[in-house]
Amino acid sequence: MSPSRHAVFGHPVAHSLSPRIHAAFAAQTGIALQYEAIEVAPEAFTASLASFAAAGGSGANVTLPLKEAAFALCADTSARARRAGAVNTLIRENGGWRGDNTDGAGLLRDLGDRQGLDLRERRTLLLGAGGAARGVAPALLDAGIGELFVINRDSARADALVDAQEQPGRVHSRYYTDLTALGEFDLIVNATSAARNGGLQKLPMSLVGARTACVDLSYGEASIPFLAWARAASAHDAVDGLGMLVEQAAESFALWHGVRPETDGVYAELRGRNAALVTAD
Numbered sequence: 001m002s003p004s005r006h007a008v009f010g011h012p013v014a015h016s017l018s019p020r021i022h023a024a025f026a027a028q029t030g031i032a033l034q035y036e037a038i039e040v041a042p043e044a045f046t047a048s049l050a051s052f053a054a055a056g057g058s059g060a061n062v063t064l065p066l067k068e069a070a071f072a073l074c075a076d077t078s079a080r081a082r083r084a085g086a087v088n089t090l091i092r093e094n095g096g097w098r099g100d101n102t103d104g105a106g107l108l109r110d111l112g113d114r115q116g117l118d119l120r121e122r123r124t125l126l127l128g129a130g131g132a133a134r135g136v137a138p139a140l141l142d143a144g145i146g147e148l149f150v151i152n153r154d155s156a157r158a159d160a161l162v163d164a165q166e167q168p169g170r171v172h173s174r175y176y177t178d179l180t181a182l183g184e185f186d187l188i189v190n191a192t193s194a195a196r197n198g199g200l201q202k203l204p205m206s207l208v209g210a211r212t213a214c215v216d217l218s219y220g221e222a223s224i225p226f227l228a229w230a231r232a233a234s235a236h237d238a239v240d241g242l243g244m245l246v247e248q249a250a251e252s253f254a255l256w257h258g259v260r261p262e263t264d265g266v267y268a269e270l271r272g273r274n275a276a277l278v279t280a281d
């Protein structure tokens, strides 16, 4: 049987760990799989995806900055993708694409099962309102966090994210200039791509208390500035997005192949390679 054809689309995507993760899952489950990284600028995404489908592509991951564009071109979407307005997983079905979003489930798996964090009642600050932020906000709310404050440079995007949650008493939009007045948070999630785009705004250490968990959705070098700030502020936990990456990949793999791979081995291997860059306290 010829291997099923999969890919991750992104811009940039060359350093994506997804091909390596899916190859490990395929070896573990005995599923024949071809998985490549396809670099594509946003304006060329639709055409590139169409040629991938024409060449037999049956499933794809989508990473930044294409998650909202992917949502827009799906014939069908899951409820969680619709809540996020963003898609990270494409499944070929009936000659079109069905879109899903496994980012939120992946984050919860990592924070709950691997890091042992109980998210319930946590007063939460979400930095960013792009595709990554939209993917995780509904899952965090479903996991029982307390109030959620969303801050983004482009405040209209923060407002749109907040409105989409439809919980006005619980989810609020704020400005970076409000940060010093907001007090302590129990959970702070960096969902911006600031480390790759000129650097994050200065964050006051007054945001962090003795029990605060700080989570960066990125991994490797992109996670260093925010997690260095978290450690300098004596955060209780400083967690990068490597575990989420592996867990969202496992959720995508299950959607495509009907079997959820075991993730601890792959996570440990990647963590070993990235040990100097990413440590969870």
Ligand code: ATR
Pocket: 063, 064, 065, 066, 067, 127, 128, 129, 130, 131, 132, 133, 152, 153, 154, 155, 157, 191, 192, 193, 194, 195, 197, 198, 199, 200, 201
């Ligand atoms: P992703 O899929 O990673 O979310 P995205 O949709 O392009 O990619 O969103 C990037 C996020 O990082 C946005 O919230 C963006 O803020 P704006 O909407 O105001 O552009 C945020 N971001 C990027 N660079 C930033 C920086 N230097 N400082 C603060 N936020 C930044």
